[in-house]
Amino acid sequence: MTSPEIYQRALLELARSKAGVGQLSKADGRATLDNPLCGDEVTFEVLLRGDRIAELGRKVRGCVLCEASAALIGRAALGASASELSQAREQALAVLRAEPASPSGGFADLKLFSPVHEVPSRYRCVLLPFDALEEALAKAGR
């Protein structure tokens, strides 16, 4: 099995993950972003405790890359602060650009997206969920 195949299988598995899927009964911030060119649509909701995410809800309609990225966030973003998430986004972008990157903790799986480097038109698919979460956090006032 070649390495892109391993990546592809891991990404498909990640995309199927339901971590964080669903609506919160109470949220401090909520944001929906879409990509007008491909229709991908991501909604994130957050409930904060202090400056950290205590609860997270998400709804995603999109391609495998977008769903996998949102699922990774769904797994890793609980307990994270806005600045940690913005660092994770930087790491994601570095992985996509094949620049030195060392995503850590729950975001270590960002490395799975490294084959996307070859297809710049798909970077947006991976970054859209990060941007939706960032906007939800901004609306929550943090």
Added chain:
Amino acid sequence: MKNEILRGLLDEIRAKRPVVLATRLDSGEGFLFDPFAERSSVDPAVQGAGREAALADRSGLVETAAGRFFLRVFNPPVSVVIVGAVHIAQALAPMVKLAGYDVLLIDPRRAFAAQERFPGIPLLSEWPDEALARVGLGRRSAVVTMTHDPKIDDPALVAALRSEAFYIGALGSKKTQAARRERLAGLGFGERDLARLHGPVGLPIGASSTGEIAVSILSQLVGCLRQPGGARAGA
């Protein structure tokens, strides 16, 4: 026509439900009935003839043991849902309107689903399964997918296959059709379901330009509506 019948008729037409007005020829007495009702108090022969008439969209005279009736069919308008606000849709949507049918265009990609690209055409920038769950599909519905993106086309086809839509078509080459059928089979659709799917879409008339492809699709759709089971409905 009695006021009470007229009111009932207008209610059904507004609700876009099929209804048949039966008029007894000897007395002139009339009544309305749902031609597709599972249980009905209407004479079974009249009920059956009403169902046939509604399916054929043709009013006419019927002789039964209960008497002679004129059955006037009021079917809801044919409604054509186009998924994918693409170039061919720009030709197909106005043609559908010219044919006298309702048209609805769905595409979650806002860059495509711009009203300026489709003047006068009802447009929903939503995911098709969510939009169709709200809009509803029935016997008089047709669904044609055109985005070439399975993540958008497939949910629309799934909704169409689960409905009684009289026409389901999917744009795409023979090769993409094979992959599509495989994906739909993976979702539990059997051969009979997949036989309802027209793909490659349209009559084989060598259509090449966007307008010609739209003609071939609309022709096939009309064939399925007016001659279900006929040769032209195939292909």
